Amino acid sequence: MIDLDDVGALRRNDPQGMGERIAELPWQCRQAWEIIESQPIPADYAQADSVVILGMGGSAIGGDLVRTLVRDLCPVPIFINRRYDLPRFVGQDTLVIASSYSGNTEETLAAFREASRRGAKLLALTTDGELAQMAKNPLTFSYVAQPRAALGFSLVMLLGILTRLGFVPDPAPDLEEAIEVMKELGSKLREEVPTSQNAAKRLALLLRGKLPVIYAAQHLAPVARRWKTQFNENGKCFAFFEVLPELHHNTVEAFPYPGELAEKGVILLLTSRLYHPRNILRFQVTEEMLDRYGIAHWSTEAEGRSLLSQALSTIHFGDYVSLFLAALRGVNPSSVETIAYLKKRLAQA
Template identity: 40%
Template structure:
């Protein structure tokens, strides 16, 4: 480990966090609101009658696609597919399929390939980006562009992409007016910040305490329903911010396979740590499964914890749980002395692909 910081001295975080990732985490509630308001006045595609919508991208840029698809599952009459790959499925043909390319940098080759496939297949196309080749492609082919006015890294832009999707689907008449739900979500996130923000001492800050508990452990994050995609976000942030190995799993599926994987290798099992994301809106059977799965792992010697999402609505619980995970991953990065900003291994692979 590098420099290890005492979490009760946040004024020293800059010694590790030279580019101030903490500011992007702190600003997430405001980011959500700004993006939604921006999306209310951006250009819509000419054709507005669809039978399916594909959100395509990779990494942090498309994480909001997962979140939105989960949020809208009970609201939107159309199927929403999140696509993290090249090209498109065979059924994605014709103007009644809307493909939204999501890339903050505009240079993700997978997203560009999917958008080119969409154009070849005659699909309706939109671009969410702040520049790069995606912007050039959109301008050249008169594709509607929704600019992401965000200066930070892709993993910190999740609020922007979600807010734009929220505005897009509302303006297409596919979801009810989300304004009241969004404002309640922002207020819930801000209230939670008063309890887990960097200035709150560890003895009163559950996110800091959780970070301390998982040091030198392999973390698995479990979620169900709308919190399953949040578990994926936690896993991603643990990797990109804290530079630590993590995985995510989904209930009820994990009860049909993962729970058996607790015996071998015996010297590594005690290094595991399971975190369960819980929401009052989870299916009652999944709430029971969370308790039973936690008990099963604890009896096998694996320490566990349950993090309960704040708020009443699905959006509130999704975003308060996500925001908690961002702070948690950041605090773990500070304990490890890991700069949460550079992603050298990701960039190395991208450079090799481009060579």
């Protein structure tokens, strides 16, 4: 097992530099905002009566975050589409934004073709690939990384599109705050910060050999999904997430009967002072119940004043935890061998 305070060993375990990509999230966000401010977007797209964001995996999570963050600001509905096909309502008055880092995600391409056939208003976010060829004026960026490590681009560029079209107010002040909060937080979480002072390393050690289940609500619900997928892809371990208050209508009935979960599971609670007061109370009662039934749990409160800052800073923290989990498990956090095998098999069909 790698010693998390052995910086050399950590970097040898990370030959493609996932740790560097994680550290660059604040820079990504600022760069993405500068890019989208200068990209051409047809003015008549502001007349759309709905927005559909196409994407999978690391390219879709930006859409999840944007939809949740602008929920109370955007006058038109936003729908995230993780499928080959489209819902029936998509048509000429729908703004369809395809988000694919590689530009070759087959589900996204299939749905984008269908949107084109229906005459939808089309935009594409990508680095290259077939999507860049299909789109008339793709909104492109250049960044060498795994798609999941380019979240700053997909999230902020989507937010910029909605801003440019007048669907949401200018988020620049909140974005600037988020960048500063992430920079400060990141300085406490990087590889060279010892475990005694590094909360991400300590949480990774707590999760070693365990099954993480992440609980969140409201603007942090997609952050819980992000933690789950980062633990899967970077840490190569199983993880799951659930959302309050929904889990209080089903999952809690299993609390008195934890079985193997009492030994293997750890519930991670992502809390926020910006939650609805009843949800704040629900988290408090959840912790009481977990204590009552002997289920291990850990909680953190999101940092920052705005929804955007809290979401991004909590993502930044979880990304570092996934990096250190990979080190403890002795796996390369950038590798995607199983996903590559799956794509190869599908291509043979």
